[in-house]
Amino acid sequence: MKRVLSLATPWLLLIAIGVGAGVLRYGLVESADMAHTCEAGQALACKIRHLTVEGFILAGIFGYQMGIYGWLALAAAALALIRKNTFFAWLAAATGLVALLLYCFAPGAFALLVGCLRLVRLQSESTAPLDQHRAGEGQIHAQP
DSSP: OHHHHHHHHHHHHHHHHHHHHHHIIIIIISOHHHHHHHHHOOOHHHHHHHHHHHHHSOEEETTEEEOHHHHHHHHHHHHHHHSOOHHHHHHHHHHHHHHHHTTOHHHHHHHHHHHHHHHHHHHHHHSOOOOTTOTTSOOOOOOO
16 A cells, blocks of 8 residues: 555646646636736735746747746756656656646646656656566466
């Protein structure tokens, strides 16, 4: 049970990050009610909405136009490829998912793919393979 929980935890956290980013996008950024509320006053939700929008407005770095979420996702994907660490693989997948949901599609999809593939690879390497010829399973072996 402990092994299953340790293998499932990064994936469950990734789902939670995706739900949070989806709520941020559809609940704050794209909501017409929130836009009208922010025109009238300065609530905390309006400040969060403004910072979120500032993040995906195009930022030119090295002559390439992309939002800051995309640049963070690409940096995390590079770290995941360089370092064989479960945390960096999860970080690449998480930042890729956030970038994908917050309008940085190409770098977000790339980082999500790299992070997920690296995470699966690292998890498969860390678990011991099942023994195919265990005693007591009722298998009959031919005598030499």
